[in-house]
Amino acid sequence: MKLVFDRPRSMRDKPMHFCPGCSHGIVHRLVAEAVDALGLRERTVAVAPVGCAVFMYEYMDFDVTEAPHGRSPAVATGIKRSRPDLFVFTYQGDGDIGAIGLAEIISAANRGENFSVVFVNNTVYGMTGGQMAPTTLLGQRTTTTPRGREAKTEGHPLRMAELISGLEAPYYVARVAVDSPAHIARARKAILRAFQIQVEEKGFSFVEVLGACPLNWGLSPTEAIKRVQEELIPYYPLEVFKDKSGAE
Amino acid sequence: MGKVLDLVRCFDRMRLVMIAVGEKVLMRGCEAMAEAAIRAGCRFYAGYPITPQSELAEYMARELPKYGGVFIQSESEIAAINMVLGASVTGTRAMTSSSSPGISLKQEGISYLAGCELPAVIANFGRGGPGLGNIAPSDADYFQATKGGGHGDYRNIVLAPYSVQETVELTHLAFDLADRYRNPVLILCSGLIAQMMEPVEFMPFKGGEGHSQKEEKPWALTGARGRPSMVIKSLYLQDVELEGHDLKLQEKYREIREKEVRVEAQHLEGGRATPEERAKLVVVAFGTAARVAASAVEEAREGGLPVGLIRPITLFPFPRDFIRKAAEGTDRFLVLELSGGQMVEDVELAVRGRVPVEFYGRMGGVVPSPEEYLAEIRKRL
Numbered sequence A: 001m002k003l004v005f006d007r008p009r010s011m012r013d014k015p016m017h018f019c020p021g022c023s024h025g026i027v028h029r030l031v032a033e034a035v036d037a038l039g040l041r042e043r044t045v046a047v048a049p050v051g052c053a054v055f056m057y058e059y060m061d062f063d064v065t066e067a068p069h070g071r072s073p074a075v076a077t078g079i080k081r082s083r084p085d086l087f088v089f090t091y092q093g094d095g096d097i098g099a100i101g102l103a104e105i106i107s108a109a110n111r112g113e114n115f116s117v118v119f120v121n122n123t124v125y126g127m128t129g130g131q132m133a134p135t136t137l138l139g140q141r142t143t144t145t146p147r148g149r150e151a152k153t154e155g156h157p158l159r160m161a162e163l164i165s166g167l168e169a170p171y172y173v174a175r176v177a178v179d180s181p182a183h184i185a186r187a188r189k190a191i192l193r194a195f196q197i198q199v200e201e202k203g204f205s206f207v208e209v210l211g212a213c214p215l216n217w218g219l220s221p222t223e224a225i226k227r228v229q230e231e232l233i234p235y236y237p238l239e240v241f242k243d244k245s246g247a248e
Numbered sequence B: 001m002g003k004v005l006d007l008v009r010c011f012d013r014m015r016l017v018m019i020a021v022g023e024k025v026l027m028r029g030c031e032a033m034a035e036a037a038i039r040a041g042c043r044f045y046a047g048y049p050i051t052p053q054s055e056l057a058e059y060m061a062r063e064l065p066k067y068g069g070v071f072i073q074s075e076s077e078i079a080a081i082n083m084v085l086g087a088s089v090t091g092t093r094a095m096t097s098s099s100s101p102g103i104s105l106k107q108e109g110i111s112y113l114a115g116c117e118l119p120a121v122i123a124n125f126g127r128g129g130p131g132l133g134n135i136a137p138s139d140a141d142y143f144q145a146t147k148g149g150g151h152g153d154y155r156n157i158v159l160a161p162y163s164v165q166e167t168v169e170l171t172h173l174a175f176d177l178a179d180r181y182r183n184p185v186l187i188l189c190s191g192l193i194a195q196m197m198e199p200v201e202f203m204p205f206k207g208g209e210g211h212s213q214k215e216e217k218p219w220a221l222t223g224a225r226g227r228p229s230m231v232i233k234s235l236y237l238q239d240v241e242l243e244g245h246d247l248k249l250q251e252k253y254r255e256i257r258e259k260e261v262r263v264e265a266q267h268l269e270g271g272r273a274t275p276e277e278r279a280k281l282v283v284v285a286f287g288t289a290a291r292v293a294a295s296a297v298e299e300a301r302e303g304g305l306p307v308g309l310i311r312p313i314t315l316f317p318f319p320r321d322f323i324r325k326a327a328e329g330t331d332r333f334l335v336l337e338l339s340g341g342q343m344v345e346d347v348e349l350a351v352r353g354r355v356p357v358e359f360y361g362r363m364g365g366v367v368p369s370p371e372e373y374l375a376e377i378r379k380r381l
């Protein structure tokens, strides 16, 4: 029989700890596929986040280091600059990148560091139990916005991809989603493109992935996917905001 | 002296030639540390400007690229220490430097370095605090340096030079110890040493001048080529699992305490001393205070006063047993610090109440004169 679907080489054969309907599993797989497609597994050093994806190294079969919450872009800078021959990416969540680590991501992007960022935006702090994230939508109820996020007191949800693409240096900035097979196919392409850009030594590449956190949204997996489509995508448009090579 | 300085600065190349033939050159402490770091194989430096040690970063910016090294002016002290963490992950010898308030910001990263068992060298040219304080020399970061500083059960190895020459020597030692124990090493000295100019003789380049320092460390992450993939982390979710990791760290600190104590003593004759030679008062001081104290003790000795000096060079590991032994042969201790009294607590722990331990400290960046210390010594004899 012909094998038509298998685990990427860069993934371990291990059951994941994510909640049912969580997007991290899909994004992990897309990342592993891209690493394999470009033959990068044996020269990859990834930077794991603090948050629900902290156990990335349990599922990935390449070198992974931990980083303090928000500091991944600084850690990645240290790795890539001292060993430019390595393939380096950070995998970050919305609190990590948009709150505590805002200075690190903006500065690394602004320096045009030649590493890649995979940013999973699910509009909530997952691991700590569903608090407001910088990307939480207006009106969204979280454990720290029990009456819903209000612009007057909590500000507006941060559009990270737009923010990064406003900088001069970044080479590739895109936002994708993993709510449907068609969107997953586009997400796969975007991550591959981002990694390719690093391999070609062109500079900073950034992919924001809209994902679902059914647990902290208080929704079933199918309802959560509907929310991504009906609430997240209208506020966070799926676009390639910047691609200096002109190609998509 | 000004002329010599100008010459040194103008003729950078000539200076390097002078260094190469082993002649002494006049150099500022923090620049000498930078040169020593490069010679010790440091190939990555990240830092953020802060007085009184910005010249170290400037020196690195100029010199490090000549050796294939990387200099980054980071967006913050927090980013600097995490860049160092990243470089260290790949096995690269890496350092950062700052002054007191900047070192406070680095504590999170230092805790992660210790937890992940990553080597790194961090220099703190201390200035007056707390808060913004001032930019005058201080050693008030002793607690922060030696008792942890960041969160969790960990220790930094802490080296305290008292001259520019010793700064150079301890910088080499710092990189070696950091690698040997896979642990952060802090070089703690007051801002005075950063700015002080003294003649120094440099040590040769580790592995020769052209050496790239890219030697593989078996634990470093450089891609899973021909080996299983590896992880560097400090996260252990299960309590007993984390305790196991913590016990491993404690075992390392025990070994460091056993093997790495460095201390210098003057006029302590121990059991061999005749009753007349015995130091009735023993001064304990480190870094800049020790420098001034050494002059005061010499002067006191010339004046016939029975006084000795103990200068801890490693603050962690602290020369506890050495001081404990000294307590058997003296009447009292006088601890001199550029702080409100920090190391004095470790001296008290070592002495265990056997003899009185007295303290004299100046704060806020005040550096006492040898005469001032001499007066304090006289008062107690």
Ligand code: SF4
Pocket: A017, A018, A019, A021, A022, A023, A024, A052, A122, A126, A127, A212, A213, A214, A215, A216
């Ligand atoms: S809490 Fe949310 S982000 Fe975390 S694993 Fe569960 S669904 Fe995923």
